[in-house]
Amino acid sequence: MSARCPVGEAPFRARRAEPWLGTLVDITASSISREALDEGLRAAFAAVARIHRAMSGHDSASELTRINRDAATAKQSISTDLRAVLTCALELAARSQSVFDPTVGAELAALGFLPPHTARERGATWRDVVLDDDGVLFRRPLALDFDGIAKGYAVDCAIAALRDAGATQAIVNAGGDLRVHGPAVETVQLRTGGAQSAMLPLVTIGDGAVATSAYGSLRRRLRGRFLTPLVDPRSRLPSMSTRTVSVVAPTCIVADALTKVVALDGARAARVLASYRASATIVSPMRGRWRCTRLPR
Numbered sequence: 001m002s003a004r005c006p007v008g009e010a011p012f013r014a015r016r017a018e019p020w021l022g023t024l025v026d027i028t029a030s031s032i033s034r035e036a037l038d039e040g041l042r043a044a045f046a047a048v049a050r051i052h053r054a055m056s057g058h059d060s061a062s063e064l065t066r067i068n069r070d071a072a073t074a075k076q077s078i079s080t081d082l083r084a085v086l087t088c089a090l091e092l093a094a095r096s097q098s099v100f101d102p103t104v105g106a107e108l109a110a111l112g113f114l115p116p117h118t119a120r121e122r123g124a125t126w127r128d129v130v131l132d133d134d135g136v137l138f139r140r141p142l143a144l145d146f147d148g149i150a151k152g153y154a155v156d157c158a159i160a161a162l163r164d165a166g167a168t169q170a171i172v173n174a175g176g177d178l179r180v181h182g183p184a185v186e187t188v189q190l191r192t193g194g195a196q197s198a199m200l201p202l203v204t205i206g207d208g209a210v211a212t213s214a215y216g217s218l219r220r221r222l223r224g225r226f227l228t229p230l231v232d233p234r235s236r237l238p239s240m241s242t243r244t245v246s247v248v249a250p251t252c253i254v255a256d257a258l259t260k261v262v263a264l265d266g267a268r269a270a271r272v273l274a275s276y277r278a279s280a281t282i283v284s285p286m287r288g289r290w291r292c293t294r295l296p297r
Contacts, residue, residue, distance in 0.1 A: 011032060021052050048154045048157070055085065058293075086096040098234060106121060128142055157208070185205065205248060
């Protein structure tokens with residue numbers, strides 16, 4: 001996914017990229033002050049780095065790993081960042097009637113998409129997570145997986161840092177999770193991938209977010225079968241969806257989470273999209289061509 005970035009009216013503009021969250025985080029920003037622009041970029045990348053360290057399921061020393069390891073035996077205190085992501089995840093699980101569920105980490109570990117330290121009792125659901133003002137407690141051993149929505153949340157936090165530093169226009173793109181701040185409208189294009197790769201104009205957005213997930217391109221071979229990291233919480237089995245799903249929403253954390261709901265439920269996800277003021281585009285390979293289905297707000 002890419003965006004064409006017009007030069008804003010502000011006299012200072014910069015583009016920088018750093019590797020975080022398992023991808024390349026690309027930030028373009030404009031400001032009326034060089035010092036403010038540099039400070040905003042530093043703060044944005046610092047926010048992304050903070051969230052990467054706290055919520056990586058691959059890091060045995062992360063806050064998320066501690067929660068997954070200990071919350072079934074005693075209530076765990078959590079950071080403001082982790083609380084924000086978990087609150088959003090539990091709300092979306094309820095609204096989607098369990099089509100989205102952040103407790104599929106054990107299944108992903110069993111499939112080889114998460115490291116062995118993530119292995120826990122399989123079959124737990126979001127209803128086994130108790131979140132209150134004092135922290136989080138699990139009713140049974142389970143593993144939260146935040147890889148996708150933590151990336152969306154990091155993009156939102158980077159935009160907030162740039163806005164607070166006075167950026168007049170900004171784009172943050174983290175491997176398919178993209179958010180725009182400012183008055184200018186950005187054109188987002190989707191690369192379909194595969195043997196017949198093409199660039200499709202997806203959407204124009206201003207002060208909003210779009211997340212794209214191509215689950216078929218993430219599949220891996222396990223015991224003679226090709227599997228994707230998209231686990232259906234209702235069956236606890238990996239989906240073999242070849243859909244590429246893009247969701248436009250007010251925030252990137254919501255857009256990223258909703259790509260899973262749309263990938264698993266298709267047109268039936270329209271009700272959930274509407275509750276978040278979001279819309280979706282589904283691109284599917286059909287006999288050598290690409291079929292595009294739009295789910296409006």
